[in-house]
Amino acid sequence: MREPVEKKWQWQPPKDAKYSGRRRALSNWITDVDSGAGMLVARVMVNRLWQHHFGRGIVATPNDFGKQGTLPSQPELLDWLAGELIRGGWKLKPLHKLIMISTAYQQGTAHDANKEAADPVNDLFMRRVPQRLEGESIRDSLLAASGLLDDTMYGSGTRDEASRRRSIYFNIKRSQLIGSMVAFDAPEPLTSQGARSMTTVAPQALMLMNSPQVRSWAEALAKKIEADCQVNPGIAANIARAYAVGFGRKPKDEEVQAASAFIAQQVASYSGEHNPNAAILALTDFCQVLFGLNEFVYQP
Amino acid sequence: MNPSTSTLFNRRELLQRAGGGMGMLALASLLQRTGLQASSASSLNPLASKRPMLPAKAKSVIWIFTNGGPSHVDTWDYKPELQKRDGMELAGFDAKTGFFPASVGPLMKSPFEWKQHGRSGTWASDLFPHLSRHVDKMSFIHSCWTQSNNHSPALFMMNTGQTRMGYPCVGSWVTYGLGSESDSLPAFMVMSDPLNRGLPKGNASNWGAGFLPSVYQGTWLKPKGEPIDNLVPSLTPLRQRAQLDLLAKLNRPMMQNSPIESELAARIESFELAYRMQTSAPEAFDVKEEPEHIKKLYGLDQKHCSHFASQCLMARRMVERGVRFVQLYSGGMENQQSWDCHADLIGNHRGFAGESDQPVAGLLADLEQRGLLDSTLVIWGGEFGRLPVSQKGGKPGRDHNPHAFTIWMAGGGVKHGFHYGESDEIGHKAVVNKVSVHDLHATILAAMGIDHERLIYKFQGLETKLTGVEESRVVRELFA
Structure with missing residues (x-):
């Protein structure tokens, strides 16, 4: 008689083990x-x-x-x-x-x-469709660009949104989800979701515009850029450095123009209030805009 | 079978082509059938306003969730027989009906004074001197019953139609079905107790979107501090305006000729909406600018109810500005923090009725005088009722009763001064025209012009519905 097929998945744990080996059997079958x-x-x-x-x-x-x-x-x-x-x-x-x-x-x-x-409906994947990053990747990218990312691995997680570690280290508490993750479509963790919805809604924009974290990351990026450009300072150099950090490319002429005009306008605005930090504040405002760009949150 | 030598390719391909084509046809017709095609704006906006499937009066809902389970036999369900049998044992009573089998006492009459009110002659206890003047606006269902005698599952049941957490709640389904009427406020908002008495059990799962896209979840207004995250501008309007202008300018080239051009355009628009929200949302929440007589109407000038008055007034201001669904919890978590009167029925219910009576009455009167009551369905009720027997203690209370409770609705096309269904002569169990929670949900959807059988979301191979797989009944008798 043939041996029943289940036999080969079953597994006998060591004699004094405190477990039955059923999970091992399940994974053998899987x-x-x-x-x-x-x-x-x-x-x-x-x-x-x-x-x-x-x-x-x-x-x-x-x-x-x-x-x-x-x-x-x-x-x-x-x-x-x-x-x-x-x-x-x-x-x-x-x-x-x-x-x-x-x-x-x-x-x-x-x-x-x-x-x-x-291939009218792109069944054959003949045309690339840009993908918006998932909430976790967006936050991690912001942190990475700002230079503040703490990439320590392992250890316990947190629910503190000010944490600098990767978003995978957010604890999931079912009744108190992480706001910045939920805003970017992190699903409820109670049911299995095969694919995330990808919505474009105002709370995402509000986060990029007003979240104290995002603002502090923009500030960190601005300071980093300023430090990187010490040898060769100037608005154009700052913009080029920001594009290199954010997008890994050189800015186009029109981008340099628009960005320079913006930074000059913000500097004038802050200086009008005799703010001694006008330059870095204006650069921070610009870095925050970069965080909001489609190029930042979409994988082209 | 070796996966690299599938021989089904041609047939599969054929089926896939045909299936794809038929699928698209079926989808288009389903969308039409369910009335879920965006009637205006871009269909990319998941919150675009949609026409209801059926003619309907109610455009929005304000749900006063009397959390913890108010006692129907002490509020709206008059039981003279219970008075007669006060102090007698309830023969055959299953002590495990409630939560504390060891504390089951004898039948206990309502300690409150009862009188008839309005042209409808509606009986109400003296807990509601203000609301009892509005009974002719209300439709009562006295025959509600639910599936759990425990707060969390019963709360989930009342909010999502399932006793387990993780399913979309009524507000999410309604928002999914109808979208938003406001372009500068969230479509579905939730307010909870501002007096540090906690959240309803299960917390955010009560207003979660479950497996629906998370855009349909309720926006919980934090009772302390800034009510919505990231609403306070980080920059002056002028500087932020300059940021958004640069953002749009730098974003535009990537849009051109992109396969997701409209999605990227929607993203630019979302920043503009966010910019507007920064002023429109605080404005909607700001009750200070209301005239004195309106503040007085809600009881904002009285210490014992000013917190709830201000939330009721906020609810009206939201509905006025196109918010689709507002849920307002009366009471905090459980026991003496909410309507959960295990002990001291008198003190507990006097307290929670006292702090909500005038605000809710003010809300009804105010909605009516503004011509908003017809288009706003106001719901008052909790997750279950209370037992006719006492829960023993120094000051007796009542334990949970899943078998019978009363809810009322007003506005949104429901009949005036109408009573539907009955519990038995002591209020122990619903007996005449019983209404399940699913029936209740079907009825709420019907008031909004949604056929509960056709509001469908495909999830993991199932066509899921708020009312589940068993047949539910719209309580049509409620509608004028």
Whole structure:
């Protein structure tokens, strides 16, 4: 008689162990690609990675691969990627790399009549759709740009919004969520959400305009820029440095013009009140504007 | 099966194409059917105002949530039989109905004086000298019942239709269905006790959006300090204006020819809205500028009720400015901090009725004189009722009763001075025309012009509804 298939998932914990080994058995089943759920799990996983990079999964319903879900737009691709994940020993980083060096990932956002005709609803991922960053990434990016990010790993979390650590270190208390995360669509942590909603609403703008944290990060960035430009000071140099930190590129001429005019206007405004810190305040105002730019919160 | 050798590709592809096309058709028709297509503005704005599916009177809701569970047999549900049987044991009573089986006492008559009021001859206890003058505006449901005898689950039930946390609340569903009438205020606002007596049990889960997009969650106004985060401008208007102008200027090039051009345009607009909110929201919350006679009407000049008066007045100002859904909690967390009268029924209910009676009465009168009562559904009620038997103690109280309670509604097209349903002769259980919480929700949605069967959100393969999967009934009898 054949041995029941469950046998191979079961696992006997050491004699004096205080646990039953049922979780180990469950994970054995989950990752068993021959007779367990392994194949499905691999497809679900790579679909999540794909969704993360493109905004939409190959299966558009990441939490539902069943009858109520939608069918994959590229089933062969999904299967091949799932196979790569398994063959690569379930390592995620090579999968990220594989996806990001693909031709699909490197498509531009520009409108192209030929592509549009061939793929009107972008089923084939022929046109890049910019993705807004998730709330956590926005906050982490702001902190990183300001130079204040504390990238210490591990340890306990916090619910203090003034914390400088990455947002993943926010504690989740179900009844008291983190305001800045919720504003940027962090879902309620009670039900599983396959994909976050991405809304564009006024509380997000209010946060970028008025939150004491954002303001203090803008100030830190302004001070950093000023320090970086000590050898070669001047408004144009400051603007160039700010663009380098914020966007990793040089500003265009029109951007330098608009930004210079703005900074001059703010300096005049503060100086009119005989404020001795007019220059740094004006630069802070400018850095805060950079934080609000689409280029800052969208992955192009 | 090896995932790299799927042989179903062609058939799958075909199905996917066909499915995609049919899906889009089905979606478009569903949107039309449910009336959820934005009637104006950009459909990108999840809060764009939408036409209701059905003709409706109510445009907004003010829900006075009498937190903790007021006693129906001591407020609006007159029980002469309970007076007669005062002090007698209730034979066959399940001691586990309430929360304290060891403290079950005998039947206890209402310690308050009862009189008939208005042309409707509505019986009310003397807890509400002000509200009893408005009984001819109200529709009472005396046959409500719920599924839990415990605060948190009963609160979740009343707010979300589920006894567990994590589901979208009524205000979120309504906002999802109808959007916002205001372009400078949140669509759904919640106010809680400002006297340091705590939040309703379950806190923010009571006004959460659950699995609906988080944009539909209630905006809780902090009772202390700045009511909404980040509303105080960090710069002078002139300097901030200059910031927004630069922002728009630098943002525009990235929009051009972008696949998400309209989303990026909406983002610029969101900054303009935020800029306006900085002045319009504090203005809406500022009751100081109201004339003296209005302040007096609500009882703002009286110490014992001024806090609630100011919240009721804020509720009116919000509704006036297009806010869709306002929920206002009377009382704090539990026990003597709220209507949860386990002990000292008299002191407890005199206290909470006293601090809310004139403010709510003032709200009804004020809405009416401004012609807003017809378009505003006012709801008064808690998460459950109280038992007809006493909870023993030095000063007796009453324990939780999930089997019967009364809520009333006023305005929004409901009948005037109308009574629906009955509890039994001592108020123990709802018996005639019983109304479940789902029925109540269906009725609230109906008042807003929403068919509860068609207000659907697709989540994890289910077409979810506020009223769940079992059949619910709109209490049509309530509508004039």
